[in-house]
Amino acid sequence: MNDSYLNFVNSPLGARVARSLGLPKPEVLRRYRADAPEFDGIVAIGAGRSPQLLDAFAGVVAHLGMTSVAHPGAGLWVPLANRHGLMTGRFEPAEPSAGAQARVRALVFDASGIDDSTQLDSLYTFFHDTLRSLDKCGRIVVLGRPPEACATPRQWTAQRALEGVTRSLGKEARRGIASNLLYVAAHAESGIESTLRFFLSPRSAYVSGQVVRIGAAPLTLGPDFDWTQPLAGQRAVVTGAARGIGAAIANVLAAQGAHVIGIDTPAATDALDAAMRQIAGTALAFDIAAPETPAQIASALDELGVDIVVHNAGITKDKTIAKMNAPAWRNVIDINLSAQERIDDALLEAGTLRDGGRIVCVSSISGIAGNLGQTNYAASKAGVIGRVQSMAPYLAGRRITINAVAPGFIETQMTAKMPLALREAGRRMNAMSQGGQPVDVAQAIAWLAHPGSAGVTGQVVRVCGQSLIGA
Template identity: 80%
Template sequence: MKDTYLNFVNSPFGARLAHSIGLPKPEVLRRYRADQPEFDGLVAIGAGREPHLLDALAGVIARSGFTSVAHESAGLWIPLAARHALMTGRFEPADAGPHGRLAALIFDASGIEDSSQLDSLFAFFHDTLRSLGKCGRIVVLGRPPEACASPRQWTAQRALEGLTRSLGKEARRGITANLVYVAQGAEDEAEATLRFFLSPRSAYVSGQAVRIGAHGHADPDATAGAGAVAASGTTTLNWSQPLAGKRAVVTGAARGIGAAIANALAAEGAHVIGIDIPSAREALETTIRPLAGTALAFDIAAPETPAQIAAALDELGVDIVVHNAGITKDKTIARMTEAAWHSVIDINLSAQERLDEALLAAGTLRDGGRIVCVSSISGIAGNLGQTNYAASKAGVIGRVQSMAAQLAARRITINAVAPGFIETQMTAKIPLAIREAGRRMNSMSQGGQPADVAQTIAWLAHPGCAGITGQVVRVCGQSLIGA
């Protein structure tokens, strides 16, 4: 579905009109394209007191291909950059990327232990934010507050969330701002997440705080070659085809967000097994056939389906399960029928429980696997006329949070994405006024695309994300609802 207003105000005539009468002008977001460089430009590095993550960050910058400059707060960056053979220098306000602007701002706040030390964040972003270009990236690094040694350190690290979310709302121009909490000992597990947040793949993900734990079970099958080791001593992941050799199940894969997920996982090298209802068989095969995947027509709400799916996946098993299938039947609860309530809860939530139980009991989902569930911003904030849908999507979040520790024994991660307003056939049916409100009430002032959800799921399915589990990541352009 097209956003007519976005297209108009970014046309030559529309841009002039918007400027002359003061209309808001949403930025055309830079999204991932296989024919364009994923990482390009100049990155400014800042740091607080005794930063712990600069060495790991230097390796990421070196392997991604960015060039860097050090703000005066990051005095340790220059020698680290030299060790990693990085081109670097000192930050000056006139520093320019390919369009006269910086591509990203990264601040290592991991060593901040007291609220008085937050001043270094002010100094860095005060000096650099105006040099950040359109669709630039802001990433703040910290330590998980709940793992801090003292109340003062917990307090200071928790303050990073308010700062980061505010930066996302202040920066505009398609800029995203995200916070990555890296647990002690998990420094070498942060690369996949840093690459995601620094790349065009995260174009509609902003204002999020992601925790990376020190699980130490990165997937050995993801190596670029037997025994491949980076300079830091960590296993080298295959960044071009990280899911090569993996098998991924995607429910509701016939069209829309499900089809985008199937395409994103296949592009990363996975063999995709798409599942949808029998009446959507033709659309499902149209989606899956070009991906050289497998199409399975099943009604996931039927009680016999989980066992049938487990049997159909045979002895090869699967590595990734994406629970995308879902429906809406909107009415206020006083006018809602019992059938409408039951069907939404059953398809959106209970079917996920039954399918996971079957796959786990049969050993079909292999150890070290990934489960990614599609929740919704409605499950976080609620929504008028969606008590059934919001309950189901909040329940999905409950599944993720409750199952993470249980699945850790098998090195399986479980996470959820919570989309906001995404341009799909479903949202095209929303009345115009409500549709426009959904599009504009976020920091990007526009709706997201199915590919935005798909790329976020591909990141959570990545072999390098073994330390991320039990979390919910909103794909909502930093929605003003449910913040």
């Protein structure tokens, strides 16, 4: 759907009007495009005391083709960068006239060695010096260690403090800049690349203020792994694939090499067929809530099995609980939550979902914060979060990961149905001052479905532009 305010304030006339009236000016977000470089410009590196992740990070930067510059606090970077054959220099504040290649596209701070709150000063110094040099739609990534695994209360405290810095930077930086925190567990250093790539890339345009934990997990990516087609040879089921977010998920997974099996209701057959034709996918017209559907899906996937299952199909039937009828309650819980459980049970029991596979569920910020008129919907979406958290340890033995994305306000037919005032509030009440696009949710799902994301499981990642709701 069209955001006419964003379009207007980004036109020459609209920009003048917004400036003179002091109106907010949401940035046109820089999103991934196949015909533009995904990683370019400069990444400025900072570090606290005894950083432990710079070596792993240098290994990733060596693949990306970005130029690095070290802030004075990150003296260790230079020998590490040299060892990885990287061009590196010292951080200098950017000239306003700097060309695209000379711009600072990302600020990365390794806080993994900080073990006392008195050392948090190093974050102040780095971001104080560098934030103004960060290009619009730039990226901030802070690297830390999971607080709950820290050896001392002081270390836990200091690592937990990183959340406050990172989330506040997202709110302060504005200009389409995203700020996220990655807690990397001990021995997980070799598994950070898919996650770092996502958070440094334009693919994460609408993901900000998030905290992601990367655990240690065996990785199967060989040295010749093709990062441009990470899902090559894989099969992915996407429910609700006829339109909106589901169609975008199908497109992104297919663009990354997967064969997509799209499922939608029989009533949506024409749209589903058209969506699958575009990506040479397979269409299955099933109502996911019908009792026979789980077995039918397992049998349609036959002996070829499936590597990725994306539970995206969902509905709303909004009414305050006193006015809601029982079928509206049951229908929403059944389609949005119970159907996912029945389908996964069938695919897991039959071994159709292969070991090492990925399950990604679509929750919602309503499931985190609750919402007026959405007791049924919020219950279903909070239940999705419970499913992800409870199933992750249970599936770990088969190396299957399960995660959820929780979209905020995304421009689709679902949000187009909202009353105007609510719709406008949903769009603007976030650090990006705009709604997300279906592709933003799809890109986050593709990262979680990536074979390199084996260490990310049991997590809920919001795709909400750092919405104030439930923050």
